[in-house]
Amino acid sequence: MKYKILLVEDNAASLRVLKRIIGKINLDVAVATSLTEAKLIFEQSTPESFLCAVVDYTLPDAPHGEAIDFAIQSYMPVIVLTSQSDEDVRNRILSKAVVDYIPKQNRQVFEYLSRLLIRLQKNKQVGVLVVGKRPSSRNKVCELLNRHNFETYQENNTLSAVNSLYNNKQIKLVITENELQDESGIELVAAIRKEFSKEELSIIGTSNLSNPALLAKFIKSGANDYLRVPYCHEEFFCRVLQNIEHIEQIELIRKTANMDYLTGLPNRRHFFEEVTTQMHRGLESMCLALLDLDHFKKINDTYGHDCGDAMLKEVAKLMKKHFSEFSMSRFGGEEFCVFFPNTTLEQAKQKLDVFRTQVESKKIRRKRQSIGCTVSIGVTSKLAEKVETMLSHADECLYKAKSLGRNQIVCYISK
The missing domain is CATH 3.40.50.2300 (Response regulator)
Known part of the structure; x- marks a missing residue:
């Protein structure tokens, strides 16, 4: 959900700066130059759509902070702007249920407002x-x-x-x-x-x-x-x-x-740690799949590494879509890995085959050309005490998938 800020300010110069700041952090802004306008905007909006109100202490029809009281009564967090710096005004503002007050003295205070608005969004989680x-x-x-x-x-x-x-x-x-x-x-x-x-x-x-x-x-x-x-x-x-x-x-x-910088997937080290922990829980069944993009070097050589990187990112998106409940990793280069705890070989193969067909149909556009790739997969269900052992079995299957013509799944059946 994209939130709005109710900005109540009558100074044109301040308004320009504030609208720019709010826009930079990807928030919509509803502007009112008086308390009357603010009430009208609020009545015509959904209250839940407002992240907060940013209110000037002194307005033409609300010279003593009356707009602050309106926003609080409307159940909005309120940040107060003021050009008055005396202690009485500060105490009067802080006696109300406001988020904070910001004296309009220099440009740094607007940077503080930006951080505060970002924080108010984060705090909801x-x-x-x-x-x-x-x-x-x-x-x-x-x-x-x-x-x-x-x-x-x-x-x-x-x-x-x-x-x-x-x-x-x-x-x-x-x-x-x-x-x-x-x-x-x-x-x-x-x-x-x-x-x-x-x-x-x-x-x-x-x-x-x-x-x-x-x-x-x-x-x-x-x-x-x-x-x-x-x-x-x-x-x-x-x-x-x-x-x-x-x-x-x-x-x-x-x-x-723990993250691979390019794809946003977990990296190899984190994958080993996570899977080792799961294996030590005494799982009744488990599968591990090793996935490798076919002829990926040709994509890099023909269209450049930018195109190769774009393809890796698209494959990573598909992995997040299909295997979000499992442990997965970019293992290095064009190689990926998925661990399926409490999953039979047939269940894992089914999920992997849906993924394989989606990779095959995925295309990216470069230099007016449609570029695609396929993926070969080796998967094992043979129980083991170490991740390395399962990887070795999956790697054998992957090698066989490549030698049989690529774009297919080969399984190592548990004995």
Whole structure:
């Protein structure tokens, strides 16, 4: 779904810059130069289509932030723009349920707005678990998080909190009080760290006790951060975003390390790790297929490596379409691999043959020519303790498929 931003701003110069910024991050924008226009736009739109509202504090028909109240009452996250920098205005803005406020002082603030809008989109897929004894205190934290579009979950004890983490894989952050229904927050942190590492999940401990030792206990038990209650909501969001972005950066590094740059498929090393783990689970049946594009060197030599790369990308797209529930990899060059756990040879062969026929019919256009290729496949169902053993059997079958004329599947039947 492509979201819209409701932009409420009466300054023509600011409008031009803001519309350009919003357009660059692939968001639509609905522009209003007054509160009256903003209400009319909202009435004529679907509320769910708005990611947020970006509102100027001072408007011709709303000189004291009345447009902010309208957007909040319409259940939209609100980012406030203001050319006023005095403390009273800042406090008045922050007393409302806004995402953030941005002083219109220099160009850097618009870059900050761009990052904030991107973050609001990402947050819709990010879960935060709030743990505490009292529903009222949990609700306050969730209300702050909901302003930033986070998906929130609440629990009051250790067992339900850990179960919630297993049942909701999108949770990237836990915020816990020290006072829980069954144990302390410190004991909860220790319990979570037995199951989830700091690279998988961030934890922030909170307490209204001004006890330096408590902070140290939280950190030593495995928390990433600590917040002393009461806190200002700006500090709260800085800590929350810092910890979530830490997890996202690790995920990105892992993804980059495990991915083939050209095709976006998992690379050979990641495939070995993933399949080895699955094989050690004692599968009753399994198949492994080795796939190789026929006469691929001729495509590179005749049409150039750009054309060859385009063909590899198209084949990778087909693999993602047909084998998304299985482990797959670009093994190197024009060679690919798929592992089928708990799958019979006949089932694997059926899936592979559908894929083979789609590769055969796939064409790309280069220099006014239609270029295609075919694929030879070797597949084995012979159970083995190591991936390398199954690969060896599949490779024998692939060699036979090539020698028999290519564009076919040859199977190594388990004995």
